[in-house]
Amino acid sequence: MENTSLLESDACFLWHPYSAMNGRARVFPVASARGVRLKLANGEELIDGMSSWWCAIHGYNHPLLNAAIDSQLQDMSHVMFGGLTHAPAVTLAEQLVKLTPEHLENVFFSDSGSVAVEVAMKMAIQYWHAKGQSRQRFLSLCNGYHGDTFGAMSVCDPVTGMHRLFSGILPSQLFAPAPQPGFGEPCREEHIREFRNLMANHAHEIAAVIVEPVVQGAGGMRFYSADYLQQVRSLCDEYEVLLIADEIATGFGRTGKLFACEWADISPDILCLGKALTGGYLTLAATLTTKAIGHTISNNPPGIFMHGPTFMANPLACAVANASIELLLESPWQQRVEQIAQGLEQGLAPCRKLPGVAEVRVLGAIGVVELKQAVDMNAIQPAFVEAGVWVRPFGKLVYLMPAFIMEEEDLAQLCAAVVKVVAAHT
Numbered sequence: 001m002e003n004t005s006l007l008e009s010d011a012c013f014l015w016h017p018y019s020a021m022n023g024r025a026r027v028f029p030v031a032s033a034r035g036v037r038l039k040l041a042n043g044e045e046l047i048d049g050m051s052s053w054w055c056a057i058h059g060y061n062h063p064l065l066n067a068a069i070d071s072q073l074q075d076m077s078h079v080m081f082g083g084l085t086h087a088p089a090v091t092l093a094e095q096l097v098k099l100t101p102e103h104l105e106n107v108f109f110s111d112s113g114s115v116a117v118e119v120a121m122k123m124a125i126q127y128w129h130a131k132g133q134s135r136q137r138f139l140s141l142c143n144g145y146h147g148d149t150f151g152a153m154s155v156c157d158p159v160t161g162m163h164r165l166f167s168g169i170l171p172s173q174l175f176a177p178a179p180q181p182g183f184g185e186p187c188r189e190e191h192i193r194e195f196r197n198l199m200a201n202h203a204h205e206i207a208a209v210i211v212e213p214v215v216q217g218a219g220g221m222r223f224y225s226a227d228y229l230q231q232v233r234s235l236c237d238e239y240e241v242l243l244i245a246d247e248i249a250t251g252f253g254r255t256g257k258l259f260a261c262e263w264a265d266i267s268p269d270i271l272c273l274g275k276a277l278t279g280g281y282l283t284l285a286a287t288l289t290t291k292a293i294g295h296t297i298s299n300n301p302p303g304i305f306m307h308g309p310t311f312m313a314n315p316l317a318c319a320v321a322n323a324s325i326e327l328l329l330e331s332p333w334q335q336r337v338e339q340i341a342q343g344l345e346q347g348l349a350p351c352r353k354l355p356g357v358a359e360v361r362v363l364g365a366i367g368v369v370e371l372k373q374a375v376d377m378n379a380i381q382p383a384f385v386e387a388g389v390w391v392r393p394f395g396k397l398v399y400l401m402p403a404f405i406m407e408e409e410d411l412a413q414l415c416a417a418v419v420k421v422v423a424a425h426t
């Protein structure tokens, strides 16, 4: 298809994420992607700083991941999961149980992160129902992000989330202030006071606390104290409330640990995984819980867990997830993430001197340049493309989360482009 007619049809027919149908926001046609580079339809190559939103940890078009899909395709691309099972799903479940924090032993596969969160919330409600208690509210953190479906939306930040627009239909949840102590800092009594008060006053109606461990992603790209997370775990134990860890963004090495919960040495009662699970190849998510919760739900009326997606445990997605995890575990990923952290720290440091920059922070393979004012997307997006990189800011945040395979030189170039564009546009 000709580039111009492709763009015309796109503008005419297609929504993009958080977009309007008025053709004002520019989109860039991609022809192919390989390693850490996106090749645009006009032949230009961009170094990709986004890993397609945390997903493509091994880069694009990886021969081993391609082979895993090819091979699975010869057997079957999909069969229903009701009454049937298959090796890719069983292998993946076993692997996830082995790798994730202890006691998480029952696995529910779904299609996307938001649905994994819906499933987690449903599990928590069904658990308490099975125990004869009606607990249907959730305690979440300000600045949190958990997805775009209704249940997930209800636990997103109440201000930056979409609560006002959908206030009539969203369940009303409880919110504690965003964690104040930063990553590596201790959590003092005053930092957890309001959270503790909410627990003390509402525990009887709270099905679960839901948090993104250590890194609050789309709600502000904030890194917070592992000590805070540890205290959240203790308070959940103390008040007998379940803890849901949403590791959809942080899972599979991004923060420098395989799972961000490991920074606090805690295990949640329910864990959500997605994004990098398939190495960015296909959409797949998982919700894991403990045997105790799984069995409590199963051994009390209605005796079944009430969820069953059509494409549950899609074999192609499970096969590529298995290959992606194997690839990750066989690679020196900790070293690579550490090197990327150093490269981001060095490469983004000049931003600290720019007048429009409020803060620069790095954790693992995540680099954030927080600006004093929101960017003008229509100006800054083409500027990044012109500079030869793919970076997609939101609000005041210009951030990078490169594939773990990114070479030092590409990373330096990527960071230099960010410094240059931020300097010119703030």
Ligand SMILES: *Cc1c(COP(=O)(O)O)cnc(C)c1O
Binding pocket: 112, 113, 114, 115, 117, 145, 146, 147, 148, 212, 217, 218, 246, 247, 248, 249, 274, 275
């Ligand atoms: C992206 C994300 C989700 C939603 O996942 P989708 O696959 O986009 O539905 C949920 N929670 C967190 C922490 C995320 O980063």
